[in-house]
Amino acid sequence: PAVGASPVHEFPSLRYGPAAGLNKNLVPDLKDATPYTTKVPSLPVPSRVQEGKDAAHVTSVAAFDAMWKQSINDPEAFFGEHARNMIDWIQPFTKTRHGDFKTGDTAWFVDGTLNMSYNCIDRHALRNPDKVAIICERDDPNDAPVKVTYGELLKRVSQLANCLKEMGLKKGDRVALYMPECPETAIAMLACVRLGLVHSVVFPGFSHEALADRIRDAECKVLITADEAMRGGQRVPLKNVADEALYHTPSVEKVIVFQHTKTNAIKMKAGRDIYWDDAVKPHRPYCAPVPVAAEDPLFMLYTSGSTGQPKGIVHATAGYLLGIMLGGRYGLDIRESDVVAVAASAGWILGASYVVYGPLALGATTIMFESIPTWPTPDRYWSMIERHRATQFFTAPTAIRALRRLGDEHVLKYDLSSLRLLATAGEPINEAAHEWYFNVVGKGQIPVIDTYWQTETGSPCIHTMPGVRPMKRGSATHEFFGTQVAILDPETGHEITEPNVTGVLCYKHPIPSLCRTIYGDHQRYESVYFKEYPGHFFTGDSAYRDEDGYLFVTGRCDDVINTAGHRLGGTELESTLVAHEACAEAAVIGAHDEIKGQAPVAFVTLKPTHIPADQIPTVLRHHVRRAIGAIAAPKYVIVVDELPKTRSGKIMRRILRKIMDGESHNLGDTSTLADPDVVDKVIKATEEAI
Numbered sequence: 001p002a003v004g005a006s007p008v009h010e011f012p013s014l015r016y017g018p019a020a021g022l023n024k025n026l027v028p029d030l031k032d033a034t035p036y037t038t039k040v041p042s043l044p045v046p047s048r049v050q051e052g053k054d055a056a057h058v059t060s061v062a063a064f065d066a067m068w069k070q071s072i073n074d075p076e077a078f079f080g081e082h083a084r085n086m087i088d089w090i091q092p093f094t095k096t097r098h099g100d101f102k103t104g105d106t107a108w109f110v111d112g113t114l115n116m117s118y119n120c121i122d123r124h125a126l127r128n129p130d131k132v133a134i135i136c137e138r139d140d141p142n143d144a145p146v147k148v149t150y151g152e153l154l155k156r157v158s159q160l161a162n163c164l165k166e167m168g169l170k171k172g173d174r175v176a177l178y179m180p181e182c183p184e185t186a187i188a189m190l191a192c193v194r195l196g197l198v199h200s201v202v203f204p205g206f207s208h209e210a211l212a213d214r215i216r217d218a219e220c221k222v223l224i225t226a227d228e229a230m231r232g233g234q235r236v237p238l239k240n241v242a243d244e245a246l247y248h249t250p251s252v253e254k255v256i257v258f259q260h261t262k263t264n265a266i267k268m269k270a271g272r273d274i275y276w277d278d279a280v281k282p283h284r285p286y287c288a289p290v291p292v293a294a295e296d297p298l299f300m301l302y303t304s305g306s307t308g309q310p311k312g313i314v315h316a317t318a319g320y321l322l323g324i325m326l327g328g329r330y331g332l333d334i335r336e337s338d339v340v341a342v343a344a345s346a347g348w349i350l351g352a353s354y355v356v357y358g359p360l361a362l363g364a365t366t367i368m369f370e371s372i373p374t375w376p377t378p379d380r381y382w383s384m385i386e387r388h389r390a391t392q393f394f395t396a397p398t399a400i401r402a403l404r405r406l407g408d409e410h411v412l413k414y415d416l417s418s419l420r421l422l423a424t425a426g427e428p429i430n431e432a433a434h435e436w437y438f439n440v441v442g443k444g445q446i447p448v449i450d451t452y453w454q455t456e457t458g459s460p461c462i463h464t465m466p467g468v469r470p471m472k473r474g475s476a477t478h479e480f481f482g483t484q485v486a487i488l489d490p491e492t493g494h495e496i497t498e499p500n501v502t503g504v505l506c507y508k509h510p511i512p513s514l515c516r517t518i519y520g521d522h523q524r525y526e527s528v529y530f531k532e533y534p535g536h537f538f539t540g541d542s543a544y545r546d547e548d549g550y551l552f553v554t555g556r557c558d559d560v561i562n563t564a565g566h567r568l569g570g571t572e573l574e575s576t577l578v579a580h581e582a583c584a585e586a587a588v589i590g591a592h593d594e595i596k597g598q599a600p601v602a603f604v605t606l607k608p609t610h611i612p613a614d615q616i617p618t619v620l621r622h623h624v625r626r627a628i629g630a631i632a633a634p635k636y637v638i639v640v641d642e643l644p645k646t647r648s649g650k651i652m653r654r655i656l657r658k659i660m661d662g663e664s665h666n667l668g669d670t671s672t673l674a675d676p677d678v679v680d681k682v683i684k685a686t687e688e689a690i
Ligand code: WTA
Pocket: 303, 348, 349, 350, 424, 425, 426, 427, 428, 429, 450, 451, 452, 453, 454, 455, 456, 476, 539, 540, 541, 553, 554, 555, 556, 562, 565, 566, 567
């Protein structure tokens, strides 16, 4: 199968029409579209979610379709009414929607004011202070889970907010978080939004250089970190890594350090660093929530795109809140009595939306998982679900594939009957993983909810709905409220209406939770998402619709590599590699990987260097690890004399992808190659390297 595609169904055929004024250089490469052959059968909707006490919020195709149509035809009514009912406003809005995809500038509920943390905490804490808001599963399974009630959450968030206020932070200021997956991360996020501060959670697996880049780009004034994180029994020295980053981040005035493992192996810089406990102790455990305009920035999250440096995606307060509440309630069927287990980092949009903000906005209990699923045994998730009677479980296909390989017995030991649905996001879920998730974890009784979305969209746009349509493996089914997909021919920009033809995946209308800008670079926002296909939002993915109307997202059509649920920019990796003294040129592609979906593979040419040839791959891998983080380190670094290029000098990554996927005999059109002999040499070098 093609890279990133689920092995069950091949790419449908793609016809190229005449070009219609699109910038040819920007037309995405649809990888190699081959004819669609297998029809994906549908699986019936498990009866549990259609009837009785477990019935989902929406239980029929007719009911869903009526709501969806209203969301498209009368978004003012649909989103206006939901925003009034689901959100507690300080000042209610009078105008629901503003702007469109022609300009790319959209706004929702503009004249309303609200506070995110009030909606996630106070309104539940005031009614029900003893209800558990957060359960944290520690890395060491022998440590008792930590529980934080809504009442405690209000106090702890308030204290930290008062402390941040005293540090002089004002609405709109940025705060970086580099934290373990523990309740203090959620507390820090909520303390920021209580004051209208914009947090930027940096994934704790990123290196000091990547952390420094993100802090500098956002000009953060405060960094909140911890001494160490624990993952699978290993210490992750967050503060020490942060110290390295802080040499290069002049904007940071204060660093708050949460003592998580209480190690002495860290240094505190006088005047700059303060321990969390000391910082919050003097402060009152109540802080009035600051009124924030609906369109004020809520938070930012860095993600990789097809060009340049990672971009700081900025979400707006009310629209994002509404998006995750709609997705949480209707898509994941979350109720107040639920215990939601989402295994994702808060440094990823899935964690921000469904570990922290979504379940709390809906007044449910959320589980934070600090460890890794296989530590010390591969049953951590299942034991956690049994002990806490979790009702929803959500993770990425990469984790499902990894756990499936380790055997059914780890799942079968546990009583998972509390679960009402299983969900997945981040990449296409392949047949075998879906089958195992559905039958072994879900016992064939609860639906597998495939959700397709992006950091940019904040909440899911294509969503298997529990209790509505039958499932098809590999399909996230149908658009969620407010989203109407257009699959466009990449060359002409015309909409493809025929079934089973792959094109680029675009949206016709804005949804409230769509990001509003890229921090510090609105022009880039306009050009990445709105320029290529005017009037549409361009996702960067390719997709097709089958004859039954099911949507299949087949993978990225730009050079973004989706590895184990993380987005890496191919160009970002390439510039990192060529920054090394030994590397002349680099081409990085995502090659198919059994567990991770894709893994980065680098083809490089060298400059004269003293480094022995056999050490080059290790040296370059280490270099990437240091510059970005372990997740970005190429699986293989393949040294070649020359890269395959077109006559105009463009690297033909498509050919490299084919070679890595074992399709050297079927390279497709190679007529534009400047020197066809290069390909044979690359094939030989690849065979030797892997
Ligand atoms: C991919 C993750 C197929 C896609 C929530 C997208 C998916 C990128 C799915 C966004 C899915 C996400 N099926 N592909 N259900 N969900 N993707 O920003 O390529 O980390 O563009 O957000 O993941 O990744 P991000």
